[in-house]
Amino acid sequence: MNDSRFTTRSELIGILVLAVFLVVILPLCLDVFRLNLVAKYLTYAFVALGLVICWGYGGILSLGQGVFFGLGGYCMAMFLKLEASSVENTKIQSTPGIPDFMDWNQITALPFFWKPFHSLTFTVAAVMLVPGIFALIIGAAMFKRRVGGTYFAIITQAVAAILTILIVGQQGYTGGINGMTDLRTLKGWDIRPDHAKIVLYFFEVGLLFACIFIAQFVRHSKLGRILVAMRDQEDRVRFSGYSVANFKIFAFCIAAIFAAIGGAMFALNVGFMSPSFVGIVPSIEMVIYTAVGGRLSILGAVYGTILVNFAKTSLSESFPELWLFGLGGLFIAVVLAFPNGLAGIWGDYVQPRIDRLIGSRKPKSGAGWTDDSVADGAPAE
């Protein structure tokens, strides 16, 4: 596929179908509670999107996406928490005007790094900049020294462990294991009632499509092709004169920023943020969303996230014992049998039939929402 257009026609159809699904069908079919659940799932879809670029195209498996999700989420939660702990709301505390968990931990003044979070502008900037800069530092340290593959995965995992322990340990500054709860208003606008949830849902879907378009742009630009080339033959790209490390850092930072946006939306939609979305287990679960959806498919990642989370909610509601077996089995099945996930199945079996039905002239173009380069440097054998 050597067109550098922004999207191909069938991709545009795919995006439109997803848009209709998210904007029209789901809000019509689901009550507000379920819609809020979908909103929660979609926050992970941001992470999965980032992983498609970073892992699927760039070949960099990060097991620390929870770190960025958490950083974004905590930045947002700090702003909301400060607004919720105004002086009149916290009259009963020994120090009014600071978040409740600080008061419980005998902290009497707002720590310096909390102060800028009074401003919404700063918060929105921080949601993207803090994780972005953090990813830049990690990425620069690792990729400039040509650390990659499994080592990178393990080190990002260690970073996730460190951040979780730190958040849990520094209870007075972060809310500890309970996280930041009881978030109420955004600039005076209550985020808890049903109509606010619906507004937030549509806002989130809008952001998600913005991210999808950015991802599409990256993928179809020259940059995206260098990323794929780098994944498949790193040395050749290096010998051609490209700075492999810089491209990797870029992919990693984009993934981190997407994850952070997801985290911030999580804090808004769900109304709390806790270290249980930062650590190793959630980070790996985020990878599996991408793997199930298809690590090479931008739209597949969104569908995969919704599907796995929907299965998780319904299975763990009715058969809590079976859920872990199911999730574990899913990991193994996806890796062994379907390395390209749902999108791979779609591209291999469903798309050709649709093409034949419509009578398209290019039956095996594979230009659906799967990528052409299914080979992945990791043959399915």
Added chain:
Amino acid sequence: MFGDYSIGDLGSIFVMQGFAGLILFSVYVLMALGLAIIFGQMGVINMAHGEFMILGAYVTWMTSNVFQSYLPSLFSGYFFLAMILAFLASGALGMLVEWVLIRHLYKRPLDTLLATWGLSLMLQQAYRSIFGAREVGVELPQWMLGSLHVTDSIEVPINGVFVMGLTVLITIAVAYIMFRSRWGRQVRAVVQNRIMAGAVGINTAKVDRYTFALGCGIAGVAGSAFTMIGSTGPTSGQLYIVDTFLVVVFGGAASLLGTIASAFSISQTQSTLEFFMSGSMAKVLTLLAVVGILMLRPQGLFALKVRK
């Protein structure tokens, strides 16, 4: 931070914390040895390693229960049988896993990570269904309880000494198997050049299977030793897996000596720091130091010079 203690007190603190660190060191070494074989030699990221360890712990617990009910007279020696059973059980499970899962994924190391993570979730749930969600602890025989008084302010628990002795023995055994025996030579040959090893008549598939089983078996023994110093729950293994991977990576993945040296430095740093600050901060500082050093020296402490 040192102000309130006299020199003598400080000495005792360092010795006692050093000893606590040595026990942590033993668990790290035992777990990391298995992982150094599986990850360092075979390149397979086995995220289910902790669950293999916990299998060993549960086998030990069951053995101790059986001895308590049926053979109380032999109870003082149950531990040795339990360790052998733990090795066999974990090794057998490892062999099965290699056959069903791992052998399809040797060319895709990152995918082994995902698949074995799935496996670890299933094993955890299996333990929870079979043994219950509560943590279990084994009853130690009489001779392992108590502690040795070295001086007035220094005393060391006997089970700790036992675990350390065990660690030394197993390390020597592994070093012998890997570097002196004929089979170890085959393993290293397969690792270095699979095609050539196959061409000279080594059954590479068989070597892979037994290597993986050996690594898992050692994890089982680690679990067996682990029961003597802590209680066992379905998710205990997960707590150690990241630490263990860091130990192996920090030491230089393919080097046995490096693994031991890094387990020693990490455990000693952590337990010494633990005395002066909260446990979580000690852990954070230790992990940060390790990650920081790995960023400066990605190949680990002891790197083998190999031509890539």
